[in-house]
Structures are given as C-alpha cells and as structure tokens.
Amino acid sequence: MPKPKERKEQTKGASLPIVPILQKFLRTYEKHCARFQASVSPAIRRDLQGSIEGARALRGFTLIKPDDFSPSARPISLEPLLTAIQDEHYMLGKKICIWGLQLSNAEIARLASLLELRGKLTCPFATVEIVDCKMDLWSLGRLGKALQFSSLRSLVLDYCKFGNEEIERLFSSLEKSQRLQVLSLCYCGLGPWCGSRLGVVISQCAICELRLDGNYLQCSGALALLRPMAEYAELQGSHPPPRASPHNGNPPQVPPGIKKKAQGLVEAGPWLVKLHLADNGIDGKGEEDHLLEFTRILTCVIKYSAHLQEIDLGNNALGEKAAAGILAALRARRTGRLPVLKVTVTPRISSDTFRSIWKHSNSSRINHKKKKKVDHDCIKT
Numbered sequence: 001m002p003k004p005k006e007r008k009e010q011t012k013g014a015s016l017p018i019v020p021i022l023q024k025f026l027r028t029y030e031k032h033c034a035r036f037q038a039s040v041s042p043a044i045r046r047d048l049q050g051s052i053e054g055a056r057a058l059r060g061f062t063l064i065k066p067d068d069f070s071p072s073a074r075p076i077s078l079e080p081l082l083t084a085i086q087d088e089h090y091m092l093g094k095k096i097c098i099w100g101l102q103l104s105n106a107e108i109a110r111l112a113s114l115l116e117l118r119g120k121l122t123c124p125f126a127t128v129e130i131v132d133c134k135m136d137l138w139s140l141g142r143l144g145k146a147l148q149f150s151s152l153r154s155l156v157l158d159y160c161k162f163g164n165e166e167i168e169r170l171f172s173s174l175e176k177s178q179r180l181q182v183l184s185l186c187y188c189g190l191g192p193w194c195g196s197r198l199g200v201v202i203s204q205c206a207i208c209e210l211r212l213d214g215n216y217l218q219c220s221g222a223l224a225l226l227r228p229m230a231e232y233a234e235l236q237g238s239h240p241p242p243r244a245s246p247h248n249g250n251p252p253q254v255p256p257g258i259k260k261k262a263q264g265l266v267e268a269g270p271w272l273v274k275l276h277l278a279d280n281g282i283d284g285k286g287e288e289d290h291l292l293e294f295t296r297i298l299t300c301v302i303k304y305s306a307h308l309q310e311i312d313l314g315n316n317a318l319g320e321k322a323a324a325g326i327l328a329a330l331r332a333r334r335t336g337r338l339p340v341l342k343v344t345v346t347p348r349i350s351s352d353t354f355r356s357i358w359k360h361s362n363s364s365r366i367n368h369k370k371k372k373k374v375d376h377d378c379i380k381t
Contacts, residue, residue, distance in 0.1 A: 018051075018055060018056065018057050019052055019055050021088075021090075022048055022051055022052045022057075022058060023052060024088065025048065025084060025088045025090055026045065026048045026049070026052075028084045028087055028088055029044065029048075029080055029081060029084040030045075032079070032080035032081075032083045032084050032087075033077075033080040035080070036077055036079050036080050036083075037074055038074050038075055038076060038077035038079070038080055039069075039073050039074040039075065039076050039077075041063050041064070041076050041081070042066055043062045043063065043064050043066070044061060044062070044063060044081060047060075047061070047062065057092040058092065058093060059092060059093060059094050059095065060093060060094065060095035060096065060097065060127075061081060061093055061095070061096045061097070062096075062097045062099070063076065063078060063081060063096070063097065063098045063099070063101065064097070064098075064099040064100060064101075065099075065100050065101060075102075076101065077107060078098060078101070078103065078107040078110065078111060079106065079107050079110050082107075082110045082111060082114050083110070085114070085124075086114065090124070091124045092124065093124050093125065094124060094125060094126045094127065095125065095126065095127040095128075095129070096125050096127070096128055096129070097129040097131070098128075098129065098130050098131070098133055099129075099131045099132060099133070100131070100132045100133065101133050101134075102133070102134045103130070103133050103134065103135050103139060104139075105136070105138055105139050105142070108135060108139035108142050108143055109142055111128075111143070111146075112142045112143055112145065112146035113146075115128070115146040115147075115149075115150035115152060116146050116149045116150060122151065123150060123151060123152075125152065126151070126152065126153045126154065127152070127153065127154040127155075127156070127182075128152060128154070128155055128156070129156040129158075130156065130157055130160060131156065131157075131158050131159055131160070132158070132159035132160065133160055134160075135160065135166075137165060137166055137169065140162070140166050140169055140170055141169045141173075143170075143173075144169055144170050144172070144173025144174070145173060147173050147174065147176075147177050147180060148173060148176045148177060150179070151179055152179065152180055153179065153180065153181050153182060154180070154181065154182035154183075154184075155180055155182070155183055155184070156182075156184040157170075157184065157185055157188060158184055158185070158186040158187055158188070158211075159186070159187045159188070160188055161188060161189050162188055162189060162190075164193075167188075167190065167194060167197075168197070171194075171197045171198070171200075171201055174201045174205055174207070175200065175201055175204045175205060176204075176205070177205045177206065177207075178205060178206045179206060180205065180206060180207060181206055181207060181208050181209060182207070182208075182209040182211075183207050183209070183210055183211070184210075184211040185211070185212055185215070186211055186212065186213040186214050186215070186276075187213070187214035187215065188215060189215065189216075190212065190215035190216065190217060190221075191215075191216055191217070191218075191221065192216070192217055192218045192220045192221035192224075193221065194215070194217065194221060195217050195220065195221030195222055195223065195224035195225040196221075196224035196225075198210070198212075198224075198225045199224050199225045199226075199227060199228045199229075199270070200228075202225075202228065202229070202270050202271075202272060203228045203269065203270040207272070208271065208272055208273040208274070208307070209272065209273055209274040209275075210272055210274070210275050210276070211274075211276040212275075212276060212277055212280065213276050213277070213278040213279055213280070213312070214278070214279050214280075215279075215280050216280060216281045217277065217280045217281070217282070218280065218281045218282060218290075219282055219283070219284075219290035219291050219293075219294045220290050221280075222277055222280060222282050222294055223290065223293055223294040223297055226294070226297045226298060226301055227297055228270035229270045229271065229272060229301050229305065229308075230297045230298075230300040230301050230304075231270070232269060232270045232271060232305075233271075233300065233301050233303075233304035233305035233306075233307075233308075234300055234304050236304065236305075236306065237303070237304035237336075271305070271307040271308075272305075272307065272308055273307055273308065273309050273310070274308075274309060274310045274311075275308065275310070275311045275312070276310075276311075276312040277311070277312060277313055277316070278312045278313065278314040278315050278316070278344070279314070279315040279316065280316060281316070282294065282313065282316035282317075282318065283316060283317035283318065283319070284317070284319055285317075291318070291319070291322060294322075295318075295321070295322040295325045295326075296325075298322075298325075298326065298329075299325045299326065299328070299329035300329075302326065302329035302330060302332075302333055302341060302343070303329045303332045303333055303336070304336075304338075305338075305341075306338050306339065308341055309339065309340075309341060309342065310341070310342040310343075311341065311342070311343055311344070312344040313343070313344060313345050313346075314344045314345065314346055315346055316345075316346060317346065317348060318345060318346070318349070319349070320349050320350060320353065323345060323349040323350075323353045323354070323357065324353060326343060326345065326357060327353055327356050327357050327360065330343065330357065330360040330361060331360065334360065340361065340362075341361055342361045342362075343357055343360075343361040344361075345357055
C-alpha cells in the first residue's frame with residue numbers, strides 16, 4: 001500500500017501554477033518601480049512573497065506608506081502596481097486599498113483607465129478603497145467619470161476631506177452608476193447640505209449600503225437623506241416583498257423585490273440594506289422641530305422598509321422621546337412581520353428603552369430559538 005502514499009506526497013509537494021505567476025508579477029512590479037523612480041511598497045512585496053510561499057492567489061493589494069518611511073526616499077507610487085497588473089494580465093485581484101498617499105493626477109488617471117477597461121480584458125477589481133488620501137478636483141472628477149463605466153461594486157473614500165465643489169462632482173458621477181452597491185464616505189467632512197444630494201443619489205443609482213459615520217449631517221441633513229427612503233418604503237408597505245434573508249457579512253445582496261438587469265445592473269431606487277449615520281451631530285441642540293421631523297421620517301422607514309437590515313445611529317444624542325419612537329416603530333415592524341432590523345443607538349437614554357431597542361433588533365435571539373428547536377427535534381428522533 002505504499003504507492004498511494006507516495007502519490008499523495010508528490011501531489012502535495014508539486015509546484016502550483018500560481019507560484020510562477022506571482023514570482024513573475026513581483027519582478028515586473030519591481031521593474032516598473034525602477035522605471036517610475038518609485039520605492040517598492042513593503043506591503044505589496046510582503047503580501048506577494050507570502051502568497052508565493054503559501055502557493056495561493058493574491059486577491060487584494062494594499063498600498064500604504066510605512067510609518068518608518070524616510071522623507072528622502074523615493075515616493076511610493078500607484079502607477080507601477082497598476083502597470084504591472086495590466087502587463088501581466090493579473091485578473092485574480094478583486095480589491096485594491098490605497099492608504100495615506102498623496103495621489104497625483106497621473107496615478108488617478110491610470111486607475112480610472114483600468115476601471116474602465118472593457119472587452120477582452122476587464123478590470124478585476126470589485127472593491128476600491130482610497131483612505132486618507134489627497135486628491136484634487138481634477139482627480140476626483142476623473143475617478144467619478146470612471147464609475148459610470150466600471151464594474152465596481154464597492155467604493156470606500158473614508159477620511160478623504162472634500163470641499164463643496166469636490167463632493168458635488170463626486171455626487172454627480174454617482175447618480176449615473178447602476179453597478180456600485182457600497183459607498184463609504186466616513187469622516188469626510190460632509191455637512192447638512194449633503195443630505196439632500198445623497199437622497200437624490202440613492203434615488204437614482206443602485207447603492208444599497210451607505211456608510212456616513214463621523215460627518216456632520218445633523219438633523220436637517222439626515223432628514224433630507226431619509227425622506228426619499230421613507231416615501232418609497234411607505235409606498236411599498238402596501239405590497240411588501242417576500243422576507244429578506246439575513247446579511248452574512250459579504251457585500252449586501254440585492255433584496256427580494258429588486259429586479260436585476262442585464263450585465264450586473266441593479267434597479268435604481270431610494271432603498272438601502274445598510275445605513276450608517278453614527279456620530280453625525282443628530283440631536284436636539286439646534287431647532288427641536290428638526291429632531292421631531294427626523295424622528296417621524298426615521299420611524300416611517302423602520303416601520304415599512306422591508307429592505308433595510310441595519311441602521312447605525314450610535315453617538316448621536318437623540319434623546320428619550322426619539323428613542324421611544326424608534327422602539328414603537330420596531331414593535332410595529334414586528335407586528336407587520338418584516339425582517340429583523342438591527343438598530344444601534346447611543347446608551348445615553350433610559351436603560352429600559354435601550355435594552356428594549358436592543359432586544360427588538362437582535363437577530364441572534366431569533367436564531368437561538370430556531371437552533372434550540374432544531375436540537376430538540378433531533379433528540380426526539
């Protein structure tokens with residue numbers, strides 16, 4: 001019986017095809033770094049070498065300036081990496097993360113051109129993260145133009161500070177996207193006026209997960225954002241779609257009742273699966289009427305939206321009256337047999353109200369009951 005064992009050892013020790021591909025990719029990347037007079041990214045080299053040693057495909061690229069990077073060293077550039085991806089036709093990377101870099105117009109143009117690739121060679125990236133990077137108005141406009149033609153599903157621009165003109169250019173581009181499903185603009189300096197523009201954006205594109213933590217929308221901006229959702233949810237409430245399946249940590253799935261179009265397009269409309277509005281100055285410190293109206297619109301969304309699975313309102317001083325309204329809406333939602341909605345609020349309300357909100361929005365409670373029932377049935381048989 002030794003022959004099967006020998007065959008198994010030979011298979012285990014055999015070199016997988018991915019190893020020479022990654023080795024060649026690393027050499028090409030280093031060559032382009034020299035050509036562009038840029039430093040080789042330690043993170044890119046480390047990830048490639050780790051994938052080579054593990055004989056596994058590298059699915060994501062992370063370009064970040066190390067803390068100990070010398071000011072006199074050549075800059076770390078995005079262009080050599082993107083050029084290597086195109087030269088080697090590397091189609092296995094699904095995500096690219098760029099953190100803390102000053103991105104030039106040429107780098108953004110190269111990235112935009114890659115995102116726009118169609119035909120025999122298409123862009124492999126489904127997710128682009130540009131975090132705490134500096135881009136000028138031209139670069140943001142060029143990136144926004146590429147969104148209209150790309151197959152991108154998720155765009156993260158956290159900690160990128162935008163002026164009014166820059167954010168307006170981005171919003172105008174997003175309105176025409178029917179593929180992008182996840183948009184994150186956390187800590188980007190968005191003010192109240194952005195709420196109405198974001199309301200228009202989600203009404204005209206396919207975004208179903210919106211993360212806006214750490215901005216300053218206040219009651220007026222959050223109200224303007226939620227209003228189209230509330231009107232849509234109330235309209236759909238008379239003809240609710242089938243029960244949506246729980247979110248599993250991956251990019252949000254298109255909920256039941258939303259039609260898929262050809263070539264990955266998704267029906268546009270003011271519906272969301274996830275909405276994060278933590279730390280946005282939503283409180284009664286300004287005009288109290290705004291908080292009352294915000295609460296009314298929010299509770300309407302909670303009562304009627306069968307698509308919404310998660311809303312984060314943490315670190316906003318909503319007050320007891322708004323919290324009581326949220327709790328009543330969650331109870332009405334349960335009565336209407338809609339899917340469980342996870343709601344996060346600040347604990348700066350009465351402990352009874354806080355616990356009740358947590359109880360009504362905790363899906364694990366339902367899953368736990370189902371699990372116990374299954375176990376009991378197994379014992380019976």
